[in-house]
Amino acid sequence: MKILVTGAKGFVGKNLVYNLKNQGYSEIYEYDLDTDPASLDLFTRDCDFVYHLAGINTSKDPEVFMRTNLGSTETLLTSLKKNDNKAPVLFTSTAQVSVDNPYGRSKKAAEDLLLSYRSETGSKVVICRLPTLFGKWCKPNYNSIVATLCHNIAHDLPLDFGNPYVEINLAYIGDVMAGFISFLKDKEGNIFSSDKKGLGFYYFNIQPVYTFHLCEIIEMLNTFKKDRLNFLVPDVSDPFLKKLYSTYITYLPVHQFNYPLEKREESHGYFAEFIKTPEKSQIGVEVTKPGKTSTSHWHNTKCGKFLVVSGTGTISFRRADQEETVEYQVRGENMEVVDVPPGFIHSVTNNGNTDLVTLIWFNEPVDSNGPDSIYPEV
Template identity: 30%
Template sequence: MEPEKTIKIAVTGAYGFIGSHVSEILSRSGYDVVRIGKEQFQESLKEAIANCDAIVHLAGMNRGPEQSVYETNIDLAKKLIAAIGTRKPHIIFSSSTQQRLDNPYGRSKQAAADLLKQWATQNGGSCTTLIIPNVFGDRCKPFYNSVVATFCHQLLNGETPTILEDKEIELVHVNTVAFHILRLLQQPPKTGEETIIGEKKIRVSKLLQTLQQFMELRKKQVIPDITDPFVRNLYTTLDSYATGSDRVHNPELKTDNRGWLFEAIKMEHAGQIFLSVTKPGVTRGQHFHFGKLEKFCVIQGEAIIRLEHPDTKEIIEYRVTGPSCVDIPVFHPHNIENVGQIDLLTLFWSSDIFDPTNPDTHPKTVGK
């Protein structure tokens, strides 16, 4: 159920990597989101969070001089508590799996979590601390806090990534974090810890290898198999770092006296889509496939699509006008003829990417 528009949520660090995603998803879900950036946090935090029902505290520092990192994260929690005063909004605090490690960043996150929990206990409020693993996704700053962002940036800029430590890391996509926060806000507030389980544990070397494979497929204008949600999220992250001409692909346009054709989309897991124009009176096809499944989708014009049964030799005709789609079964010789007065525009889907060394296309004229 969509929440009432009057529910007001403050998000600190709202213009950062995680904060921008959280703010957008909460806003799209019907909440009145108060976005608090660094300047507003320092100068007008009390006014900004006034009348807020909940505060998602994402502001923090995770890179820089160790003492500065440690002091900053604790100071942010103290300032937030002071700005809240006697009110009792539900606080959702973004911590990290580093909280359990003995380093300045981890200790600062633990100390901040303790302060916020203490505030909740003493004032009858509630604070949920989220323990979050390594977050990745679009718009994350390279060379800052995500090896995924750094690798994606380097690969798309022709640079050679370097592995400093080939350890196993636990990764979670930024949208997973944002939607977890959304679900927390839809539930009764509580004080305690919640751990967001990562979507994948992977060695840094394997991560880089996967991204490099994406790049090789990208050069061939092939979309990798993205049926696995983690792989999909990793690929969309890489794609988000493409800029300018990297976003433009110019497939080869094949022309002859019949019209033209080009391969529009190739998918490692789902074949390819190509588009053709066939001139009036022209017939395409006259072949069959052993294992390749196809769909002919007439978008514009009038066509007859013919199938010949491999055993009975019966010829089945489908007279179609756009938009209309016809399934082409295996072993059935088939063709498509433009019987209209204008160019025939057809979208074809094939279950396999065309391989010139093994095309699985066998000549056979329908009816002969």
Template identity: 30%
Template sequence: MSRFAVTGGRGFLGWHLRAALRESGTAVDMIPVGEAFELDTATAAVDGAARVIHIAGVNRGSDEEVAEGNIRFAEQLATALRAATTPPPVVVFANSTQSTNGSVYGEAKAQSAELLAGASSDIGAEFIDVRLPNLFGEHGRPFYNAVTATFSNLVAAGESPTVENDKELTLLHAQNAVDLLTGAAPLASLGTLQRVETVSGLLARLQDYAALYRRGDIPSTIDTFDRDLFNTYRSYTFPAQSPIGLTRHADARGSFFEIIRSHGGAGQSSFSTTVPGVTRGDHFHRRKIERFTVLQGRARISLRRLYSEEVVSFEVSGDAPGAVDMPTMWAHNITNIGDDVLYTSFWTNDIFDPDNPDTIAEAV
């Protein structure tokens, strides 16, 4: 099994990176930096690793804190790299496009790149400097450093944010960022993966998603940027807006209810029967949108966010139908808790590709 060593693995981008590496089965060793740094521990982590990825950084605080924090982290990692008996062949830096703008933060990132490039040269490793633009993605921290997270959080809560400084943003989804950092996507593809959008345009997109999703509709996912941004938005609606209530029409002939309305893009529907006591699922998706709808019988749908122990469960029934959409990077399953056979409909926004299934085994 391949093994990577990572700084900042518990932060926003680090969480996304660890989720992505689950798919490839790559082990991850954490490298604490800052006050928690210990040279022996850090050296052991980088020793023999196939790739070292430096994510940890300081982007909030006084100018002194930002400058000293970023440079200190890079110096600590550089020391560990030089101390390794079997140094890694590749060192990757999650840098920022701001490294060239002359700001305190930008200068600190630029100096950090120089420190890591020097250490990489000393140990004979390839140094890859990945200059990332504004990142967005599921479970970003609102009111911190990403306007997408702030807008998503406010719109999901039914509020109406205002735009004070309408400017262009270059946006990149966190899962695309980690593909660049891990080598799963070539660095040359950065230009095609990122998207330029105005702040007001970003807000309008999120508000459009919200208007549709409140009705249980799925917006168009033809554009992968829309898919990724919608997945980001709906991470702020869960679990408060689940399950999605479906209107059941019944008469002497039987009953009828709609399962889904999708406004564009590919899609695939499937159907299963499950005998009492049996559980299906126990997997997660990085990008795929998946909806479970119980047609007949009683079920418990359970979900757990990756790297968390808290499980969210819903009991659903075909008598009062409700749909549950699986948030990306949450393990999920469905269990028949009734006495009869369970009938369930499954819908995904893409057609299953056995070469790229985006269905990663993970027990709830």
């Protein structure tokens, strides 16, 4: 398929172009403000599908909205009609069409023009009324309040957004892309099967849409910022938290992606926490020096998984109420996980000439105020 994307360098357009390419669509006509206007006529001669994303949603001059949002639609449709191309057109509108403001009025006028074009030509039209969007590559202080919040919090800038209890409807750019690309699966028109009157147009609502108060979004983002340096990550089983967190970290200053771990020095080497989650699990890194053995201990409830990623050693076990000892020989190149159950005394010995590096998962984090550890010898 030959796909035309107007507004290809904007937030939605850039994500769409990369998603299309990732799914194997190679003939993509990218049209934006810096594209030679004559190219539009060439693109509309043989394109099979049109994503009309071009437009503007922020301006101090109210007249710019109508001139740009309606004007770009008029230019596109005129070019399609000139070339007698009835390719389906997907248009990104806004939930603000019902709001009496210059932006909403301009998008509603573009919608009406598209519906007239559909009646005149019989071409298929998809109208997507989008809520506030968020995700990677969204421009702060322009596209989305979420982008501005992420940017300001990540860069320690002040927040001043009026009523903190205003409700915001949000859609994630990844969900928008999935919805948009679904329309390519059958460009012949089966996507309009719900149009019982055969009118040839389709209002499409992106799902899911998440609704939060502004202050709730700010609280989540501030928590991400604070927890990052405490080795905590959010509960990614929550779809919205996962998407918001993935968005937030794209706004970190590029020279601040890194942060140090805190090493706990021990007689055999050291241990460093890497990740903790609200579900109370933890991942850490233990380094055992050559010829050294970690302190033997066991747990009442805590269990773990050990993965030696570098070096050679022995992990020894003895059930606390028995005498028999079991040993596992471990090597970094084997990439073998060893379970550490509760009630088993265990230790790690470095048999090699280099540091033994072990990645350790625990089902709960280390608690210095109430450690679940008992220290007999294996």
